[in-house]
Amino acid sequence: MNVAKPRILCVDDEPVNLKLFDAFLVPQGYEVLHAHSGRQALELIREQKVDLVLLDIMMPEMNGYDVCRLIKEDPASANLPVIMITSLQVKKERIKGIEAGAEEFISKPIDQGEVLARIRMLLKMKELHDRLGQAYASVTSLAAFGDETIKILDPAGFDLMPNIDRLVNQIIRQTIDSADRPQIFIVSIRTVSGWKWYYYESPFKELTRHEFELDAQNSLQLPGDGDSAILYAARSEFAAKGLSAFVSRLEAQPLPMAPIKNIFCFLSAELCVFAANYGREVSAYDAAILNTLATQSLLFKLLSDQARQNQEDVVQTVNALARAAASHDVDNDNHVLRVGEFCALLARRLGLNENFSRAIQLQSQLHDVGNIFIPLEILKKKGVPNFQEWEIIRTHTRFGAQIIGNHPRLAMAHAIALSHHENWDGSGYPNWLKGEQIPLAGRIASLADRYDSLRSAKPYKQAMDHQTVCDMISRGNERIKPEFFDPGVLTAFLDLTPQFAEIFERLQG
Ligand SMILES: [Fe+2]
Ligand SMILES: [Fe+2]
Missing domain, CATH: 3.30.450 (Beta-Lactamase)
Structure with missing residues (x-):
């Protein structure tokens, strides 16, 4: 394996001393860099990876103490070990070196064995220090990652x-x-x-x-x-x-x-x-x-x-409920499946995100689940229901919301069941909501449901063809007005009429 060699920077204004360092460091497996002045040493440390510095004290321009102080002041190199090479034996000079931040001192003339032992010890310390720094960075980084995950977790x-x-x-x-x-x-x-x-x-x-x-x-x-x-x-x-x-x-x-x-x-x-x-x-x-x-x-x-399993459970529950409602209803066909597809189509056209589009496709299928509470003789009555019967039919919105309940995963189904007969102009039921008071999912389901109901035969009315229904929705007649619909949803519908026709044909009951 190619293991990188530790890199030692030797700083001395005397070329002969630099040669001397090479002579005993290179055979030991170290890579040696040279600097002839303090300034050059600082530049090299900034530009390259250096593992240890051997630093002469007596140099013109900038002495070793100043170089050492600058190395230690820079956070990027503060942990770089420095060995000062001095011919000075004076105690107070050593104290100056300690104050400048040097880790070790070697006196001239150099004892090679002593230098090598100190280099090995300092490099080991630096490696441990670096590992500790990295471990600390990892822990901090992972903690930040955990925080972020909790924030965005869905x-x-x-x-x-x-x-x-x-x-x-x-x-x-x-x-x-x-x-x-x-x-x-x-x-x-x-x-x-x-x-x-x-x-x-x-x-x-x-x-x-x-x-x-x-x-x-x-x-x-x-x-x-x-x-x-x-x-x-x-x-x-x-x-x-x-x-x-x-x-x-x-x-x-x-x-x-x-x-x-x-x-x-x-x-x-x-x-x-x-x-x-x-x-x-x-x-x-x-x-x-x-x-x-x-x-x-x-x-x-x-x-x-787990999330996938939960989603499958929700889909199963919704389908079971929708099937139960459909088997009770007179429209025992694919009405709810078609409404689901229409809703998803409209949602994507309106630029709503994929989560919303998938949710509305599934959850709109429960829009008429409240019909379970409507007596069959009213639902299956041949002929137009009378006023009282209409009053009873209208309660399917509130019953639907009641059946679906308040579980957050079915919040959209709840909103749709309650509001799919509300009209944008405030003429709908059960709460006479107007405009954006009506939840968006309800406004979308309203158009989808209306299109499909008009196209389907009921005990009291004939089925209508695609073009007639599109004309009725866009121009209005005595029963239906364009003002019933959210203008944005209506525009989306008018752009999508061929796809509505295709879905209706494909999902015939
Ligand atoms: Fe309905
Ligand atoms: Fe419906």
């Missing part, structure tokens, strides 16, 4: 992949040092239709997710339900750790994955996370980060499955 409309994207973005891009990030990142999720595979391209710049096909689950040993396993392997260990088949399938992908040099796997029965091609040795710290990411993703997966 359990009813939970969408898994955008949340996984946010998580990968947060953890991979924001909490791992750019030089240390894995080059390849893969998430695999079990769905009802099998495993889905996602590859994140270059998780260091803009995050891009690609879905790809991989028949690889058979080449992986997955733990049982509720368990998880973590596995890390360098290329030489793939065979021993049972990863050869899986890695070759990954490398055969038309994505820039090959060759895989090392891979970190989080495996579970529901979700797997793979990070590959780390540029340095993988530590327990990386494992902890990946583990956090995988566990949070699993949590999202469970939430998403």
